[in-house]
Amino acid sequence: MKAVVFDKLGGPEVLRLADIPKPEVKPGTVVIRVRAAGINFADTLFRQGQYLIQPQLPDVPGVEGAGEIEAAGAGVSNLKPGQRVAFIGNKAYAEFALAPAAQVIPLPDSMSFEHGAAFPIQVLTAWHMLHTCHNTAPGQTVLVHSAAGGVGIVAVQIAKAAGAKVIGTVSSDSKAALVKEYGGDDVINYATKDFAEEANRLTGGRGVDLILDAVGATTLEKGIGCLAPFGHTILYGRAGGPPEPLNLFQLFPRSAMASAFTLNTVATLPDLMRRGIEEALRLVMHGKVKLIIGKSYPLAEAADAHRFMESRQSTGKLVLNA
Ligand SMILES: NC(=O)c1ccc[n+]([C@@H]2O[C@H](COP(=O)([O-])OP(=O)(O)OC[C@H]3O[C@@H](n4cnc5c(N)ncnc54)[C@H](OP(=O)(O)O)[C@@H]3O)[C@@H](O)[C@H]2O)c1
The missing domain is CATH 3.90.180.10 (Medium-chain alcohol dehydrogenases, catalytic domain)
Incomplete structure (x- = not known):
C-alpha cells in the first residue's frame, strides 16, 4: 500500500x-x-x-x-x-x-x-476542554487562542453553543474575519495588540473565565493577567514553544486555576470517550458546529x-x- x-x-x-x-x-x-x-x-x-x-x-x-x-x-x-x-x-x-x-x-x-x-481529534479536544475540564455556561467569557485553527475554530463554535461569549486571538486580519464568521464575539489580532490588555478592556476589566491555550511560551503566563476571579486557563499544546515553569503564586490575586489537557487521557476512559463522541457529534449534526x-x-x-x-x-x- x-x-x-x-x-x-x-x-x-x-x-x-x-x-x-x-x-x-x-x-x-x-x-x-x-x-x-x-x-x-x-x-x-x-x-x-x-x-x-x-x-x-x-x-x-x-x-x-x-x-x-x-x-x-x-x-x-x-x-x-x-x-x-x-x-x-x-x-x-x-x-x-x-x-x-x-x-x-x-x-x-x-x-x-x-x-x-x-x-475525532480536534472536535473532541475542544469539547472535552469546554465540558469535561470546565463547565462552560451562559454568562461566561471564553478566550480561544489560535482561534482560526483546527481546534480553535471548533472551540469557538462549541463555546458559543454553550451560551458563552467568545474572544478569539489570531495572527492576521483575514483569520479574524473567519473567526467572526463562525461566531466569535470579539477577535484580537495579537500581531498588532497585546491580547491580555485587550481581553481586560473587552470585559470591562473583569477578565475572562476560561482560556484555551495551545501556544504556550508566549501566552500562558501573560494569560493569567486577564483571568476573571476564579478564572481557569487550560494548557493543551505548545505551538509557540514550551512555556517557562509556572509560579503558582501568580494565581493568588484572582484565585485562578491553571490546568492541562490531552485527549490521550480521555482515550483511557471509554465511557467518557463515548459521551464526548455522542455530544460532539450531536452538535455537528444539529449544525451548531460546522467543520x-x-x-x-x-x-x-x-x-x-x-x-x-x-x-x-x-x-x-x-x-x-x-
Ligand atoms: N492536548 C491535546 O490533546 C491536543 C489535541 C489536538 C491539538 N492539540 C494542540 O492544539 C494546537 C492546535 O492544533 P491544530 O492541529 O488545530 O493546529 P492549528 O491551530 O490549525 O495550527 C497551529 C496554529 O497555532 C498558532 N501558532 C501560534 N504560535 C505558533 C508558532 N510559533 N508556530 C506555529 N503556529 C503557531 C497559529 O495560529 P495563529 O498564527 O493565528 O496564532 C497556527 O495556525 C496545537 O498546539 C496542538 O498540538 C492538542
Whole structure:
C-alpha cells in the first residue's frame, strides 16, 4: 500500500510516499481503508521528534482519519466490513490503517470522509476542554487562542453553543474575519495588540473565565493577567514553544486555576470517550458546529501540507486524501 514515510527526523522534506506492507488486523482492532487522513499540528512535532511519543523510524505520521472498514479482528462485534467510520489510530497517512475498536466512530451517512477525518481529534479536544475540564455556561467569557485553527475554530463554535461569549486571538486580519464568521464575539489580532490588555478592556476589566491555550511560551503566563476571579486557563499544546515553569503564586490575586489537557487521557476512559463522541457529534449534526476543511492534499503532497500548517497561514482542518 502507499503511505507517507519518514526515515529520519527533520523538516517537511523528510516525508516521502513509499510502498509498505498493509497492516494486519489484530484482536480488538479494525483495519480501515483510509479515504481521508486528518493533519494535526502534533504531526509536525512528531516528525521532528518533539512530540510526547517518539517515532520508531522509519515511521508513518497521522493519528486520525475516515474511511471504510476492511476487516474486523476477533472480539469486535459492533463494527462490520464496509461500514463508514472515522477513527483515532496511528500511521494514518496511508491507504490502510489499524485502529482499536473503542476508538472507531460510525459516520452518519450525511458526513463526508473529509468531514469525518476533521472530527475525532480536534472536535473532541475542544469539547472535552469546554465540558469535561470546565463547565462552560451562559454568562461566561471564553478566550480561544489560535482561534482560526483546527481546534480553535471548533472551540469557538462549541463555546458559543454553550451560551458563552467568545474572544478569539489570531495572527492576521483575514483569520479574524473567519473567526467572526463562525461566531466569535470579539477577535484580537495579537500581531498588532497585546491580547491580555485587550481581553481586560473587552470585559470591562473583569477578565475572562476560561482560556484555551495551545501556544504556550508566549501566552500562558501573560494569560493569567486577564483571568476573571476564579478564572481557569487550560494548557493543551505548545505551538509557540514550551512555556517557562509556572509560579503558582501568580494565581493568588484572582484565585485562578491553571490546568492541562490531552485527549490521550480521555482515550483511557471509554465511557467518557463515548459521551464526548455522542455530544460532539450531536452538535455537528444539529449544525451548531460546522467543520471547515481549510485545504485538502493528495497523500503524495503531505510535505506541502506540513509546510502550510507550520507557516501559520492554515485555517480550519487540513486533510490528506488517500
Ligand atoms: N492536548 C491535546 O490533546 C491536543 C489535541 C489536538 C491539538 N492539540 C494542540 O492544539 C494546537 C492546535 O492544533 P491544530 O492541529 O488545530 O493546529 P492549528 O491551530 O490549525 O495550527 C497551529 C496554529 O497555532 C498558532 N501558532 C501560534 N504560535 C505558533 C508558532 N510559533 N508556530 C506555529 N503556529 C503557531 C497559529 O495560529 P495563529 O498564527 O493565528 O496564532 C497556527 O495556525 C496545537 O498546539 C496542538 O498540538 C492538542
